[in-house]
Amino acid sequence: MKIVHSLRCLVVATLFLTPTPAMAQQIQLSPVLSGLASPVFVGNAGDNLNRLFIVEQAGRIKVLQPGDSTPTVFLDITGKIVSGGEQGLLGLAFHPQYMSNGRFFVYYTRLGDGALVIAEYHASPASSNTAGTAETTILTIPHPTNTNHNGGMLAFGPDGYLYAGVGDGGGANDVPNNAQNKNSLLGKILRININAPGVPYAAPSDNPFFGAVEGLDEIYAYGMRNPWRFSFDGQTGQQWIGDVGQGAREEVDTPIVSGGNYGWRVFEGTACTNNDQTLCGNPASYIFPVFDYGHSLGRCSLTGGYVYRGSQGALPAGTYVYGDYCSGEIFGWNGSTQSVLLDTALNISSFGEDEQGELYVVNLGGSVSRIVRAAPCTYSISPNRAAYGPAASTGAVAVTAGAGCAWTAASNDSWITVTAGAGGSGNGTVTYSVAAYTGRPKNRNGTITIAGQTFSVKQSK
Numbered sequence: 001m002k003i004v005h006s007l008r009c010l011v012v013a014t015l016f017l018t019p020t021p022a023m024a025q026q027i028q029l030s031p032v033l034s035g036l037a038s039p040v041f042v043g044n045a046g047d048n049l050n051r052l053f054i055v056e057q058a059g060r061i062k063v064l065q066p067g068d069s070t071p072t073v074f075l076d077i078t079g080k081i082v083s084g085g086e087q088g089l090l091g092l093a094f095h096p097q098y099m100s101n102g103r104f105f106v107y108y109t110r111l112g113d114g115a116l117v118i119a120e121y122h123a124s125p126a127s128s129n130t131a132g133t134a135e136t137t138i139l140t141i142p143h144p145t146n147t148n149h150n151g152g153m154l155a156f157g158p159d160g161y162l163y164a165g166v167g168d169g170g171g172a173n174d175v176p177n178n179a180q181n182k183n184s185l186l187g188k189i190l191r192i193n194i195n196a197p198g199v200p201y202a203a204p205s206d207n208p209f210f211g212a213v214e215g216l217d218e219i220y221a222y223g224m225r226n227p228w229r230f231s232f233d234g235q236t237g238q239q240w241i242g243d244v245g246q247g248a249r250e251e252v253d254t255p256i257v258s259g260g261n262y263g264w265r266v267f268e269g270t271a272c273t274n275n276d277q278t279l280c281g282n283p284a285s286y287i288f289p290v291f292d293y294g295h296s297l298g299r300c301s302l303t304g305g306y307v308y309r310g311s312q313g314a315l316p317a318g319t320y321v322y323g324d325y326c327s328g329e330i331f332g333w334n335g336s337t338q339s340v341l342l343d344t345a346l347n348i349s350s351f352g353e354d355e356q357g358e359l360y361v362v363n364l365g366g367s368v369s370r371i372v373r374a375a376p377c378t379y380s381i382s383p384n385r386a387a388y389g390p391a392a393s394t395g396a397v398a399v400t401a402g403a404g405c406a407w408t409a410a411s412n413d414s415w416i417t418v419t420a421g422a423g424g425s426g427n428g429t430v431t432y433s434v435a436a437y438t439g440r441p442k443n444r445n446g447t448i449t450i451a452g453q454t455f456s457v458k459q460s461k
């Protein structure tokens with residue numbers, strides 16, 4: 001989601017990541033759905049029915065059957081929700097035993113006061129393609145001052161607890177200092193038990209600030225600005241959070257440790273802000289992102305994603321896939337380097353997983369696409385040969401290649417010169433010139449290597 005920008009400058013940078021240039025295209029997008037109204041999430045119920053559930057910001061959850069191209073409405077709670085900008089129905093998580101209990105959880109901004117609400121709904125039976133509209137409120141967090149930085153992610157951890165990412169309360173610079181305040185639920189990662197008997201939820205007793213320890217019992221980690229999207233690695237269980245930056249740095253945090261302070265508003269990514277500069281002199285008090293990147297190349301708002309654990313080989317296993325809402329780039333992090341997997345024109349609101357661990361990208365403009373391995377590059381040229389008389393002449397060859405597939409053209413003989421198109425990507429044209437021929441014997445034959453193919457030139461007197 002787009003963030004509100006400020007013109008503040010960063011002051012100190014302790015560790016800068018240098019993004020690598022765009023690499024050759026590794027992935028492509030396979031369309032799944034279009035015509036959606038501001039989709040902000042896609043996920044699955046983990047119930048072996050292989051359905052996709054799509055969250056539309058205004059307050060609808062749609063369900064797509066495997067192989068279908070048209071979704072149907074699973075739940076409509078638009079009447080409860082204030083939507084627009086960063087507000088709306090923002091998150092969805094299915095209970096780990098959804099297949100038997102039909103319980104699922106949503107995160108939204110409430111109509112009337114903009115409060116953040118985590119609420120429970122049911123489908124009965126769980127295999128139903130419509131859910132009941134009866135709501136049980138789990139947790140309500142006042143968010144009265146600003147409409148932005150609501151957070152919105154919900155997901156169950158491998159420990160069976162429900163985790164929520166809550167924004168700092170909005171505006172710029174977290175003026176109330178919510179994210180560093182352990183007695184506020186804003187600017188936090190929460191961890192709650194929704195299986196406690198007789199109550200909507202309970203805080204697990206191993207939460208870091210449980211009971212007499214100073215701080216609210218629900219908090220798991222703090223110092224977040226707007227942890228819009230996070231995920232748990234389906235293999236290792238490690239949590240990965242995309243925390244949206246302000247005007248300078250976009251960051252990814254992992255692993256997330258109990259009681260960890262991830263820095264905001266003292267640090268934005270690896271950069272010291274000018275909010276509490278004296279505190280920057282004590283960097284050991286904070287956990288810095290595993291990587292961050294700056295606002296260049298059209299980048300302005302990170303959308304956290306998923307560690308790829310699918311079986312289709314769309315990407316190397318263990319690649320963390322994420323994106324930038326503004327630039328439309330889909331990135332991969334291999335543990336040491338950020339690379340651009342695909343540069344799109346999408347406004348990337350979220351990523352999501354199906355039951356096989358294949359990844360999807362959600363475009364706020366209305367579509368959901370599946371991330372698949374890029375087709376191997378194929379090349380052809382036309383024509384394959386040309387014949388000339390003795391006079392100097394010119395010619396052209398058309399190259400057909402897949403998008404993003406690079407090629408070169410080089411003459412193998414001194415009397416043939418490539419005059420344009422010595423290299424290209426995708427479809428293109430190579431032009432060349434042939435020198436006049438006055439020597440012996442009657443004929444000469446030459447070649448140009450174009451996109452790995454041989455173009456033959458014959459010249460005769």
Ligand SMILES: [Ca+2]
Pocket residue numbers: 209210211212213214215216217
């Ligand atoms: Ca406490």
Ligand SMILES: [Ca+2]
Pocket residue numbers: 223243251262263264267268269287288289
């Ligand atoms: Ca941080």
